Amino acid sequence: MTLPRLLERAARPTLVLVEDAAAAVPGSAVPGVTYAVAGDLTLGDEHRWACVVLAVADVAALRRVGEMPPRVGRARAVVAWVDAAVDPVVPDVRPEWPDVVEVDARLTPAGGAVTRLRFRSAALVHEILAQLARDAGSPGTAGSGGLVLGADDSAEVTVPPDVLVGSSVPAGPHPVTGRTAVTLLEEPVAADEGVFTPAGFRGEVTREVVDLPAGPVTPATVAALRDARGVRVASSTTAYDVAALALAGVPLVGSLGGPAGVDGLDGLDGAVADLLVADVDLDDPLRREEHSVRLRRAARAAHSLLARRARLAERAGVRVVALPSVSVLLATRRPDLLPFALTQVAKQRRPVELVLAAHGFTPDPGVLREHLGDRPCQVLALPAETRFGDVLQAAADAASGDLVLKMDDDDWYGPDVVDDLLWARRTSGADLVGMAAEMVYLEPLGLTVRRRGPAETPAEVVAGGTMMLDRSRLRELGGVRSVTRFVDAQLLAAVRRAGGSVHRTQGLGYLLRRGGAGHQGGHTWSTDLGYFLRRRIVVAQWRGFQPSALLTYDDAERPLPPRVSA
Amino acid sequence: MRRNEWGALAVPAVGAWTPTKAVTVVIPAYRAERTLPFVLAGLAAQTYPAHLLEVVVSDDSPEPMAALPEVRPERTRLVRTAVGWGRAAACHSGALAAEGEVVHWLDSDMLVERDHVEAQLRWHGLLDHAVVLGHKWFVDPAPLDGVDPAAVREAVADGRVADWFTGQEREGHTWVEELYERTDDLRNAGPRAHRAHVGATASLPRALYLESGGMDPALKLGEDSELGYRLAECGAVFVADHEARSWHLGPTHVMRRQDEVNDYNFPFLADRIPDGRVKRATTGRQYAVPYVEVVLDTTGTAHAEVVATVDAVLASTVPDLVVTLVGPWSRLTDERVAVLDDPLLDARLVHASYVSEPRVHLVERLAPGRCPAMLRLTLSSAAWAPTPKTLNRLVRELEWTHHGLRTALLPDGATARLERTAAVQRALRVAREGEDLDDVVDELFGSWWVDGAEVGFLPAGRVSVPRLPGRSGPARDPASLPETEGDGRPCATSPPTRRQFTADPAPVHRSLLGRASARVARLVRRSDA
Numbered sequence A: 001m002t003l004p005r006l007l008e009r010a011a012r013p014t015l016v017l018v019e020d021a022a023a024a025v026p027g028s029a030v031p032g033v034t035y036a037v038a039g040d041l042t043l044g045d046e047h048r049w050a051c052v053v054l055a056v057a058d059v060a061a062l063r064r065v066g067e068m069p070p071r072v073g074r075a076r077a078v079v080a081w082v083d084a085a086v087d088p089v090v091p092d093v094r095p096e097w098p099d100v101v102e103v104d105a106r107l108t109p110a111g112g113a114v115t116r117l118r119f120r121s122a123a124l125v126h127e128i129l130a131q132l133a134r135d136a137g138s139p140g141t142a143g144s145g146g147l148v149l150g151a152d153d154s155a156e157v158t159v160p161p162d163v164l165v166g167s168s169v170p171a172g173p174h175p176v177t178g179r180t181a182v183t184l185l186e187e188p189v190a191a192d193e194g195v196f197t198p199a200g201f202r203g204e205v206t207r208e209v210v211d212l213p214a215g216p217v218t219p220a221t222v223a224a225l226r227d228a229r230g231v232r233v234a235s236s237t238t239a240y241d242v243a244a245l246a247l248a249g250v251p252l253v254g255s256l257g258g259p260a261g262v263d264g265l266d267g268l269d270g271a272v273a274d275l276l277v278a279d280v281d282l283d284d285p286l287r288r289e290e291h292s293v294r295l296r297r298a299a300r301a302a303h304s305l306l307a308r309r310a311r312l313a314e315r316a317g318v319r320v321v322a323l324p325s326v327s328v329l330l331a332t333r334r335p336d337l338l339p340f341a342l343t344q345v346a347k348q349r350r351p352v353e354l355v356l357a358a359h360g361f362t363p364d365p366g367v368l369r370e371h372l373g374d375r376p377c378q379v380l381a382l383p384a385e386t387r388f389g390d391v392l393q394a395a396a397d398a399a400s401g402d403l404v405l406k407m408d409d410d411d412w413y414g415p416d417v418v419d420d421l422l423w424a425r426r427t428s429g430a431d432l433v434g435m436a437a438e439m440v441y442l443e444p445l446g447l448t449v450r451r452r453g454p455a456e457t458p459a460e461v462v463a464g465g466t467m468m469l470d471r472s473r474l475r476e477l478g479g480v481r482s483v484t485r486f487v488d489a490q491l492l493a494a495v496r497r498a499g500g501s502v503h504r505t506q507g508l509g510y511l512l513r514r515g516g517a518g519h520q521g522g523h524t525w526s527t528d529l530g531y532f533l534r535r536r537i538v539v540a541q542w543r544g545f546q547p548s549a550l551l552t553y554d555d556a557e558r559p560l561p562p563r564v565s566a
Numbered sequence B: 001m002r003r004n005e006w007g008a009l010a011v012p013a014v015g016a017w018t019p020t021k022a023v024t025v026v027i028p029a030y031r032a033e034r035t036l037p038f039v040l041a042g043l044a045a046q047t048y049p050a051h052l053l054e055v056v057v058s059d060d061s062p063e064p065m066a067a068l069p070e071v072r073p074e075r076t077r078l079v080r081t082a083v084g085w086g087r088a089a090a091c092h093s094g095a096l097a098a099e100g101e102v103v104h105w106l107d108s109d110m111l112v113e114r115d116h117v118e119a120q121l122r123w124h125g126l127l128d129h130a131v132v133l134g135h136k137w138f139v140d141p142a143p144l145d146g147v148d149p150a151a152v153r154e155a156v157a158d159g160r161v162a163d164w165f166t167g168q169e170r171e172g173h174t175w176v177e178e179l180y181e182r183t184d185d186l187r188n189a190g191p192r193a194h195r196a197h198v199g200a201t202a203s204l205p206r207a208l209y210l211e212s213g214g215m216d217p218a219l220k221l222g223e224d225s226e227l228g229y230r231l232a233e234c235g236a237v238f239v240a241d242h243e244a245r246s247w248h249l250g251p252t253h254v255m256r257r258q259d260e261v262n263d264y265n266f267p268f269l270a271d272r273i274p275d276g277r278v279k280r281a282t283t284g285r286q287y288a289v290p291y292v293e294v295v296l297d298t299t300g301t302a303h304a305e306v307v308a309t310v311d312a313v314l315a316s317t318v319p320d321l322v323v324t325l326v327g328p329w330s331r332l333t334d335e336r337v338a339v340l341d342d343p344l345l346d347a348r349l350v351h352a353s354y355v356s357e358p359r360v361h362l363v364e365r366l367a368p369g370r371c372p373a374m375l376r377l378t379l380s381s382a383a384w385a386p387t388p389k390t391l392n393r394l395v396r397e398l399e400w401t402h403h404g405l406r407t408a409l410l411p412d413g414a415t416a417r418l419e420r421t422a423a424v425q426r427a428l429r430v431a432r433e434g435e436d437l438d439d440v441v442d443e444l445f446g447s448w449w450v451d452g453a454e455v456g457f458l459p460a461g462r463v464s465v466p467r468l469p470g471r472s473g474p475a476r477d478p479a480s481l482p483e484t485e486g487d488g489r490p491c492a493t494s495p496p497t498r499r500q501f502t503a504d505p506a507p508v509h510r511s512l513l514g515r516a517s518a519r520v521a522r523l524v525r526r527s528d529a
Helices: A003-009 A059-067 A125-135 A219-225 A239-247 A270-276 A285-303 A305-316 A335-346 A365-372 A388-398 A417-428 A471-476 A487-497 A529-533 B036-043 B087-097 B116-124 B149-158 B161-165 B174-182 B190-196 B206-212 B223-233 B258-272 B303-314 B345-354 B390-401 B421-430 B437-444 B512-528
Strands: A014-018 A033-037 A048-056 A074-082 A100-107 A113-124 A207-211 A228-232 A326-332 A353-359 A377-382 A403-407 A432-435 A439-442 A447-451 A468-470 A502-505 A510-514 A538-543 B023-029 B053-059 B076-080 B102-106 B110-112 B130-133 B137-139 B201-205 B237-240 B246-249 B292-297 B321-326 B360-363 B375-379 B384-386 B405-409 B415-420 B447-451 B457-459
Touching: A003 A048, A003 A074, A048 A059, A048 A125, A059 A074, A059 A125, A074 A125, A113 A125, A219 A239, A239 A270, A239 A285, A270 A285, A285 A305, A285 A417, A285 A538, A326 A335, A326 A388, A326 A417, A335 A353, A335 A365, A335 A403, A353 A388, A365 A377, A377 A388, A388 A471, A388 A487, A403 A417, A403 A471, A417 A432, A417 A468, A417 A502, A432 A487, A439 A529, A447 A529, A468 A471, A487 A502, A529 A538, A529 B405, A529 B447, A538 B437, A538 B447, B023 B036, B023 B087, B023 B116, B036 B053, B036 B110, B036 B149, B053 B087, B076 B087, B087 B102, B087 B206, B087 B223, B102 B116, B102 B206, B110 B149, B116 B130, B116 B201, B149 B161, B174 B190, B190 B223, B190 B237, B201 B206, B206 B223, B223 B237, B223 B258, B223 B421, B292 B303, B292 B390, B303 B321, B303 B345, B303 B384, B321 B345, B345 B360, B375 B390, B375 B421, B390 B405, B390 B415, B390 B447, B405 B437, B415 B421, B421 B437, B437 B447
Parallel strands: A014 A033, A014 A048, A048 A074, A207 A228, A326 A353, A326 A403, A353 A377, A432 A502, A439 A510, B023 B053, B023 B102, B053 B076, B130 B237, B137 B246, B292 B321, B292 B375, B321 B360, B405 B447
Antiparallel strands: A074 A113, A100 A113, A403 A468, A432 A468, A439 A447, A447 A538, B102 B201, B110 B246, B130 B201, B375 B415, B384 B457, B405 B415
16 A cells, blocks of 8 residues: 555545655645645644544654644544554554544555554544554653643643743743743754664674665664664764664764764764764674663663653753652672672662662661662661562562662672663563573683573563562562562563563673572572573673673672682 | 784884894705705895804705705704604704704705795794794796806895796695685684694794604604694694795695605504594594593592493594593502402502503593693593583584683583693793683683583483493304394494483384384484474
8 A cells, every 4th residue: 555545545535744844745636635734733623534644754753743743623534654664553542532443553565554543433633643653652651751842832721831842932921830931942852762762683693884774764774774783874864863773772883984974963962972983893792782782871861752851841940750760679688798789789870779678687787888878778677587579578668769670689780770771661661671681600610601682672581680660560460479489480470460561671781690609598509500501591601700891890899719610 | 812813913024123033944955966055045145144044954865965065154064864764854853953042944945035034033033932834936946957056145135036937837835825815824724723834944943843842753754744733732823924935946745746645644644633633534443642632530439430431431422532540550559458348449440440441541640741632621520421422512612613622511510621732732831920721721712611411411320331232041043043132123333322321211112113213203303403
C-alpha cells in the first residue's frame, strides 16, 4: 500500500495532517481531501471528518505531533502513516473511546508502518493521535513530568501552559498559575529517547565503519546501521541526527577532518562532540561498546527529551520530576566487606538513599560516616538467624525512594550504574531492569572474563546485584520472598508471573566477583568457577583485575592477589 | 614484543647508527674456490667497522684449502672443520672459533652488498634474542668469471654489483618469499616464524646459538631448519630484513634437486621437529623430540590414581608425547620390608608400572632448563585424568591461537597447564625482576583458561583404559572358532574411543541392526551439533 492509494480509498471528507509545511504532500489535488500542518489547524471538537490521516516521516515525528495533538474534531476512521519504521505502531485501545470496529497495524512493503482505527461512532481525533504517539515509544517516557506545554494561555483555560508554543505572546500572569508562561524562543536540540533507544545494539559486527547514509535519521536508519563497526558523521550531519544516533548507542566517529569535522554541528553538546573525535579502537569489541555507552550517556544528559524538559522547566521556573528517586538495598553479613560495599554506593554520581541491612552484626557508625559522609542512610541490624529474603524485605520496607535497587556487598559498581539503570528503565519501560553479569572477576584465578550474550534486550535473568524496580510494584508482587537462598530468582519469577517485563541493559559498569570472599558464605573454593570459563560462556579473558574502563575505582577497591597459582 | 611482531622494534636506518657489537662472519666452505674470492671481496668492502668485523672461513673440503684468497677483510681466519663433516659441522666449528658477540652465517657463494652486515647488526643492538634473516637474489655467476676480486671489492664499495647481473632474471628464494608474503614478513607467523630459517645469510647472538645447542653435525641437509626450530624453542624472534641485500651466485642444492632433497630430509626433520606435524604418523610411533611432555608429581599420591591418569595420558590421540613422573625412585631399594606395608608402596607400584614403558620417564626432580618437548602439560593433581581427545583439544587450541599458555581448571581447584616452551623461554629472557612469569607469557604470546570438565578431564577413578581380552579356556576345535572375540566385539586393535572411558559404558549393540541404528543416531547428533 502507498499513501496516495490509501488516500484514494479513504472516505470523504478526509483530512491529511503533516508535521510541517516542508513535508512533501502527496497528491495534493485530490478532491475531497484537505491538507493541513498539524500545528496550524484548530477546529471545534464537534467538527466531523470521515477520515483523518496523520502522515509523518518516522515515529519520532508521530510522537512530536502527539505531544500536543491538534484539536481537529471527530472522525470514524483515524490513520497514522509513518514513512520509515522498524515496528508497526500497535495502539492500546482505550475504554473511553467509542466502540472500535477495526484495528489494523502493519508494516508496509516500502519499510513504513500504517495503523488504521475505525470506530462505530466518530472519535475525538486528538485523543487517538495522543495515544498512538504514546504507543510508538517506550512507556517509560510517558507523561510530561509536570511541565505543561500549550498554545493557549488565555485566562479561561483551566490547565494553562508553562511553556507557550507557537507564535502567540504570553498574556501576563495567569489566574491559575499566578505566573507568566515562557515562550519557546530557541528549541534546544533534543531527540526522543523513547524512540532512539540502545535496544538492538550489537556486539558483533559484519560491516566496517560506514558513512552515515544521506537523509534524516529515523529509527529505521539506526536499525540498518546496527551491524556496522562504527558510523562516520560529517559536518553536514545535523546535531539532531547525531543526538538521535548517540542516544541509540550507535558508535559514532567524526569525519576524517578531525575536530573541524564536527564544528559545523550547530547546537551539539560539547561532551558529545568530544566523543566524536575521541581516539577509540573500534576493532576491540569492549572499547567499541564503551564508546557507545559514553555516547548514550552524553546524549541523554544533553539532548534527550528529559534534558529538554529540565531546561524548559528551569526557564519557566517550574518544578518537574526528572528521574525517580532510588533507595539502594544492601544486605550484608560480613562486617569486613562493609567498607568496600559502602564505597560502591558512595561512588554513585546520582544521589541515592542507602538502606543497609546488617545481617548478624551492628555496623560501626564510624565506618558508615567515613565512607558515606552525609549521604542519606538507614541502618537496620537484623539477627543472624533471619532469612535472607526477610532481611531484604525489611530493607525494602524501610526504603523511601520511588525505586529500590538491590546491590550486592562484594561486587564492583562503576559510578554510573544507578544512572544507567534509571535510563534503562526509562527507555525500556520494563518493570524490572538490571544488568547482565557480563564482566566477572574470578578471584582465585586472578582472571577477568567477559561473558557472551546480548545486552539491551528483554531478558529472563539479570544479575541479582543490579535489580531495580518500583517500590510499590515490589509490594504488589508480594515483596521479597522469605527464602534463605535464590532470592533473586524468586523476584524474577514473581515479576514474570504477574506479566511484568524484565530488561537487561549493558553491564560494563558492573563487575561480578566470583569465588572469593563472595557468594559461598566463607567457602574458600567455588565449584562454579569452571562455568565462567566455558566456551559458550566466554568471549574474552584478561589476566588480572581488568574491569571495563567505565568502572573506575580506587586502589583500595582492588582485589587481593589470587590464591591459586597456576 | 608480542609473538614474532618485530615491526614493533624501532630499528635505526642503515648508516644512521653507531655499531658497537663485534661480529664474526662464519663461512662454511666446501670446494669453494670459484666463489669464495668474491664473497671475501664483498666482505672487504663492508660499511661495518673493520675493527668489529671478523671472518672465519671454516674449511670442510676433503683437500684442505692452501691459503685464503688475497682480497679479504683484515681479520680473516681459516679453520678446519673440527668434528664430522658437512655444512652443519663446518658452521659449528666456525661458530666455536668465532670471537664476535654475534655470529653471521654467510655461505661461500653469497656476494653481499656493502651494508649487508650493518643492516643485520642493527637488530642485535635492540634485542638479544633476534635471528636476522638476510635477503638474497639468485643469479647466474657467469658474468663474474675472470673478474679480479679487487674489482669486485670496488664494485661492492661503490654499490655497482647489480650491473653485472642486469638483464638476468633475479629470482627470490621462492618458498621463503611465499612464507614472507603470507605472514607479512614473518610478523604474523607467531610461533611458526622459525620455518623461514635458512642460513645462507643470517645472524644471531653467539650466546643464543650456544644455548640452543648449535647445529647438529649429524644432519647433512636441513640443518638450518632444525636449528631454526631449536632457536625458536629458546625464545628467538625471527626478523626478515629486506635491506640486508645479497646475491646468491648460482642456485642452491634444494632448488636444483628439490624433490630428492625433501625426501631425504623427511625422516631427519620428522624426528627432530615436532612442529612439522604433517610429517609425523598418527599411530604410536616415537620420535627424538616429543611434541608434548606431560609432567606429574606423584609424591604421596595413591598409585591407583597415578596409574589411571598416566594410562589415560598414554592413550591420548596425541601419540608423540612422553610422560615425566616425579617421585622418590632412588629410595626404592632392595632393603627388606613388610611387602604390603611398605611405606613406599605407592611409589613402588608406580615404578613397577612404568619402568619398562619407554614413553614414561621416572625422575627424582624435574630437570632445570628448557623443556625437551615443544609443549609441556603439567598436571597439578593425579586426581583428574584426560579422556583420549582432551590433550589434542588443548594442544590444538593453543596452536590455533598462537598462545603460550592454556590452563584447564578442575572443579577442586587443580589445574592442567599447557605451556609452549618457546613462550616460556622468551618470557624468562625478558621478564623483569619480580614479574609474574605467566603474566609475561600472556603479554608475549597470550593465554587462556578453560573449564577442565568441558575439555574432557574426568575424576581418575571414573576413567578406565580398556584391557586386552583374555585367552584362557579349554582347547577348542580350530574349525569351529568364531571370527570375533567371545563377547561379540571386534578384536581390540583400534585406539579406544572416549565412550570406553566414561563411567557408564554405552550398551554394546550386538546385532547389525542395532549397530546401524546407533550409527545413524550418532550421525544425527553430529549434524545437530
